[in-house]
Amino acid sequence: xxxxxxxxxxxxxxxxxxxxxxxxxxxxxxxxxxxxxxxxxxxxxxxxxxxxxxxxxxxxxxxxxxxxxxxxxxxxx
Amino acid sequence: xxxxxxxxxxxxxxxxxxxxxxxxxxxxxxxxxxxxxxxxxxxxxxxxxxxxxxxxxxxxxxxxxxxxxxxxxxxxxxxxxxxxxxxxxxxxxxxxxxxxxxxxxxxxxxxxxxxxxxxxxxxxxxxxxxxxxxxxxxxxxxxxxxxxxxxxxxxxxxxxxxxxxxxx
Amino acid sequence: xxxxxxxxxxxxxxxxxxxxxxxxxxxxxxxxxxxxxxxxxxxxxxxxxxxxxxxxxxxxxxxxxxxxxxxxxxxxxxxxxxxxxxxxxxxxxxxxxxxxxxxxxxxxxxxxxxxxxxxxxxxxxxxxxxxxxxxxxxxxxxxxxxxxxxxxxxxxxxxxxxxxxxxxxxxxxxxxxxxxxxxxxxxxxxxxxxxxxxxxxxxxxxxxxxxxxxxxxxxxxxxxxxxxxxxxxxxxxxxxxxxxxxxxxxxxxxxxxxxxxxxxxxxxxxxxxxxxxxxxxxxxxxxxxxxxxxxxxxxxxxxxxxxxxxxxxxxxxxxxxxxxxxxxxxxxxxxxxxxxxxxxxxxxxxxxxxxxxxxxxxxxxxxxxxxxxxxxxxxx
Numbered sequence: 001x002x003x004x005x006x007x008x009x010x011x012x013x014x015x016x017x018x019x020x021x022x023x024x025x026x027x028x029x030x031x032x033x034x035x036x037x038x039x040x041x042x043x044x045x046x047x048x049x050x051x052x053x054x055x056x057x058x059x060x061x062x063x064x065x066x067x068x069x070x071x072x073x074x075x076x077x
Numbered sequence: 078x079x080x081x082x083x084x085x086x087x088x089x090x091x092x093x094x095x096x097x098x099x100x101x102x103x104x105x106x107x108x109x110x111x112x113x114x115x116x117x118x119x120x121x122x123x124x125x126x127x128x129x130x131x132x133x134x135x136x137x138x139x140x141x142x143x144x145x146x147x148x149x150x151x152x153x154x155x156x157x158x159x160x161x162x163x164x165x166x167x168x169x170x171x172x173x174x175x176x177x178x179x180x181x182x183x184x185x186x187x188x189x190x191x192x193x194x195x196x197x198x199x200x201x202x203x204x205x206x207x208x209x210x211x212x213x214x215x216x217x218x219x220x221x222x223x224x225x226x227x228x229x230x231x232x233x234x235x236x237x238x239x240x241x242x243x244x245x
Numbered sequence: 246x247x248x249x250x251x252x253x254x255x256x257x258x259x260x261x262x263x264x265x266x267x268x269x270x271x272x273x274x275x276x277x278x279x280x281x282x283x284x285x286x287x288x289x290x291x292x293x294x295x296x297x298x299x300x301x302x303x304x305x306x307x308x309x310x311x312x313x314x315x316x317x318x319x320x321x322x323x324x325x326x327x328x329x330x331x332x333x334x335x336x337x338x339x340x341x342x343x344x345x346x347x348x349x350x351x352x353x354x355x356x357x358x359x360x361x362x363x364x365x366x367x368x369x370x371x372x373x374x375x376x377x378x379x380x381x382x383x384x385x386x387x388x389x390x391x392x393x394x395x396x397x398x399x400x401x402x403x404x405x406x407x408x409x410x411x412x413x414x415x416x417x418x419x420x421x422x423x424x425x426x427x428x429x430x431x432x433x434x435x436x437x438x439x440x441x442x443x444x445x446x447x448x449x450x451x452x453x454x455x456x457x458x459x460x461x462x463x464x465x466x467x468x469x470x471x472x473x474x475x476x477x478x479x480x481x482x483x484x485x486x487x488x489x490x491x492x493x494x495x496x497x498x499x500x501x502x503x504x505x506x507x508x509x510x511x512x513x514x515x516x517x518x519x520x521x522x523x524x525x526x527x528x529x530x531x532x533x534x535x536x537x538x539x540x541x542x543x544x545x546x547x548x549x550x551x552x553x554x555x556x557x558x559x560x561x562x563x564x565x566x567x568x569x570x571x572x573x574x575x576x577x578x579x580x581x582x583x584x585x586x587x588x589x590x591x592x593x594x595x596x597x598x599x600x601x602x603x604x605x606x607x608x609x610x611x612x613x614x615x616x617x618x619x620x621x622x623x624x625x
């Protein structure tokens with residue numbers, strides 16, 4: 001019951017974002033990404049270390065999943 | 078229900094149009110190149126008007142941008158090669174602070190002029206929507222080509238365009 | 246008895262990350278267990294659009310944890326894990342495929358996973374979708390550490406579906422939300438752990454018996470996180486994860502991180518994490534009599550527990566500006582201390598009738614664990 005509500009809420013938010021994104025321009029320009037490009041702003045500087053800590057927690061807790069992050073950075077191509 | 082699906086359809090079409098133009102690495106562009114005056118690292122004022130009558134490539138770069146660093150030595154080579162034929166490359170740096178720019182250029186110097194745009198006025202005027210961006214301007218001061226991003230091999234593209242405009 | 250990793254770690258989809266190699270050492274000690282790990286990882290771009298990564302990890306386990314009662318001898322085991330990843334970047338989409346195999350004397354786990362990461366909306370938004378399929382083979386060692394006698398008791402299949410959105414909110418602030426649904430089927434219990442039920446005919450007051458787990462399990466986890474750039478050059482991260490599953494476990498995770506660099510040479514990081522969960526519906530520390538429920542478990546991972554972690558990490562760049570082919574070289578030390586508290590799991594290994602504790606009144610279990618990591622990373 002909870003799971004279905006969460007997924008429906010996610011779909012609703014996603015649709016709203018998509019609909020609103022079409023009329024809005026990106027508000028952070030590529031030349032304004034100096035701070036986001038700083039290595040300290042990466043979600044995960046050392047994947048090998050975070051993976052190890054996640055592994056320790058999953059072995060000793062009843063929870064699992066949804067860890068990690070993507071995106072950010074310099075946005076260069 | 079109908080209005081939502083038609084809204085989504087319009088949005089999807091808009092997204093496709095935007096995407097098809099945005100994803101192109103390089104595109105022909107038009108219009109007069111906005112003039113600008115910025116300062117060099119040494120504090121001297123300089124701008125586009127100093128290179129009137131030449132083919133100019135304005136390259137927007139930053140110290141925090143990986144692909145920008147990658148293309149710098151190739152841009153330097155290109156500048157040295159085509160300068161005698163009436164070509165100039167202006168490196169417009171968008172960093173907020175000058176010290177990292179100074180440090181980087183001390184370690185990896187370039188011979189083309191570098192101007193500082195910390196307030197991003199020139200970036201805004203040229204509608205920079207990708208880092209790095211290179212705008213190629215002809216002898217008459219018209220924007221002819223905008224190249225977005227950098228991938229190894231793109232320098233061949235730049236050279237083709239520059240040669241074409243030099244011959245005009 | 247450790248499950249293979251199901252997470253797919255992805256990065257920004259505009260350029261593939263720099264080439265990198267790491268050599269890693271880790272040590273976990275707590276709750277009677279000592280685990281030393283060694284690992285080597287390397288990733289390289291074959292072309293501008295295509296990269297490969299390989300990782301090798303060895304864990305050496307020794308010790309006797311509090312819940313392993315029927316084995317008199319100390320556990321000594323080794324786990325070897327190998328994984329390979331391929332990454333392909335096209336325009337603003339990154340496709341990742343990876344395979345991981347983890348082998349221990351009494352547990353084999355193989356995972357194949359695939360994910361897709363798409364940058365959109367001026368590179369402000371990144372959407373990620375992933376799928377992972379894991380097959381586990383579970384065994385039990387009825388011999389000793391030095392003279393093992395392993396028999397295979399079952400298989401389990403796990404499927405993980407994940408989705409995530411990362412959004413740049415301002416020049417200083419990035420936020421994200423992840424959702425992961427995991428379903429498993431098959432033999433899902435830890436064969437070494439046992440339940441106990443009241444038995445007045447025994448001197449100790451209880452009898453041990455095998456756990457009986459459901460053969461299916463579905464879980465949902467949602468994590469929200471944000472990272473903010475402080476004006477003097479530092480970053481602060483906050484995250485919250487909500488977890489629930491069909492076994493009745495609800496878990497809440499809260500974490501706060503602070504990262505403070507010093508110019509190009511040092512990065513200091515501090516973290517605090519709090520985790521709390523309630524017990525699974527079929528869990529009990531002490532069942533009233535034999536076969537009192539359809540499903541029974543006394544695995545401490547399913548007990549009502551909380552834990553608090555305090556950690557610190559220091560990274561020093563011994564090659565801040567590169568040297569020859571190396572762009573950068575760093576060495577990192579990471580230390581965490583975790584305090585585990587159980588609300589309904591008792592320490593029956595060290596306490597019982599002989600010490601004056603009747604069944605069900607032994608002290609609740611708690612322990613501290615120290616986790617150390619040291620690794621050297623070179624970028625080229």
